[in-house]
Amino acid sequence: MAKWRKAFPVDLADESFISRREFTRFLALVSAGFTAGIGYLWGRKKPLEGAPDPHGVTETAVALGLASELAPGQSKLFTFRDQDDRCILLRTAEGDLKAYRQTCTHLGCAVRFKGGQLECPCHYGYFECGHGFPVQGPPTRPLSGVALEVKADGTLWAVGDLPKPGEAKEA
């Protein structure tokens, strides 16, 4: 049976039993559904990942404690925009502070900092810490980076999204 036939299973002989009014009601219902869906997307506060904020709201900085608290090779988890926006802050062996979203760019598992790399335990994807580029395993896109700022008093803040690196570095 053709695919369209499954979606609209009315035989030619029975078509006269569907009135114009019923068909119009069906179309109105579908249109209302689409309108409600678009209205929801329009009104939602949180922009889709990577999209510019349609409301032009500047992001709220999140305090991450003292920058000196984290020794090289250590990491800690935090949330940024909301409780579902899970991120990982780490200090590389070279002493640089970096922060990334924990969401693996393959299928969305949470990455962790292990052995100087960001590891995704689901399918053993690995990302380097400098820019979040994938270096091994199935992921092909870099992790989403979080911009950090150290204030004059030594406190560390997550202040926004880093621009996405252009292309994945060849492994």
Ligand code: FES
């Ligand atoms: S979900 Fe991370 S490697 Fe598959």
